[in-house]
Amino acid sequence: DLAARMKVKASEVIAKLMGLGVMATMNQVVDIETATLIATDFGYEVEQGITEEIGIQLLDAQEEGGETKMRPPVVTVMGHVDHGKTSILDAIRKTDVAEGEAGGITQHIGAYHVRSKAGDVTFVDTPGHAAFTEMRSRGAQITDLVILVVAADDGVMDQTKEAINHAQAAGVPILVAVNKIDKDNADPDRVKRELSDFGLIPEDWGGQTIYCETSAKKNVGIDELLENIQLMAEMLELQADASRKAKGRVVEAQLDKGRGAVATVLIQDGTLRNGDYFVVGQYSGKVRAMRDDKGRPIREAGPSAPIEVQGLSGVPLAGDEFIVVTDEKMAKNVSQARSMKVRETELAAGSKISLDKLFEKM
């Protein structure tokens, strides 16, 4: 079934499975991670889980009987410099009902989770638009919606347009926060008019875009903004099954002197636990320790949780997929196969260059 779906020979899939150390026959039942990895190797992006995309039967017993539930939305705040992105995020963070227990522990990683009265939200703090573009070019969709911050006294500026382009190209819905409404020269209607030219027509003008008027400085409209985030999340029907093995995306990663390779991972489905084996990009590993966004040690993390993972064999790239696999052997085989492929590609690119050089000389 898998081979047919990918329009390749069954023998090729079997060969690939053997390469991963899985001895398979034609009618072998493969589990979901294996199928996902094989599909990835054949150049297929498995986005929504293998059931929809490749259509094979879900046969891994552990994966059956799971229950999908609403998961918190993952939000990115974008907009022109000085329009108030940081201020809005700070104002939102102050509403965090869990902030008390955290005792003022500051943000630790490039993504964080807020428990507001309206509901939970995960914010991804992309360091500038570049990271967003890079991730998107690598097919990594981590954001469910974008909050576009536009200052009411300044209107649509260059980076506002850039943000709209990125979000629209990625097909991510936009919620507009018209900020700085406390200012004397604030003109929210002008912002609405200007943004309408980009297809962001306000609801009260017959369009579909939600606008919230905020003053991050005076703490006005922040609760409404959070309520509207939840409203959009409900419309988007964001689902996840916490009983599955975890799958996620790398938000950022680096080499830490004491702890080795460390990655911030956004869990997109399932639950990640200490001791789980995983593949991430061309590396593998075992979860040696996890921390939440406030730097506190945790033992497990569910859908939409941003966490820091320790125990990677190398530093992956932002946007790399993080997949939990059954055991160490699988994790190592896949990462080996992948890094070999990367080297092959590099070699191919290298030999092309040397050929070009050769022709230059001739």
Ligand code: GDP
């Ligand atoms: P960012 O570059 O988009 O992250 O913008 P900041 O959050 O750093 O804000 C830029 C400047 O605008 C700062 O001086 C803020 O104090 C100010 N600012 C942010 N929000 C508001 C607001 O609602 N009203 C007013 N009057 N000033 C604001």
Ligand code: MG
């Ligand atoms: Mg800022």
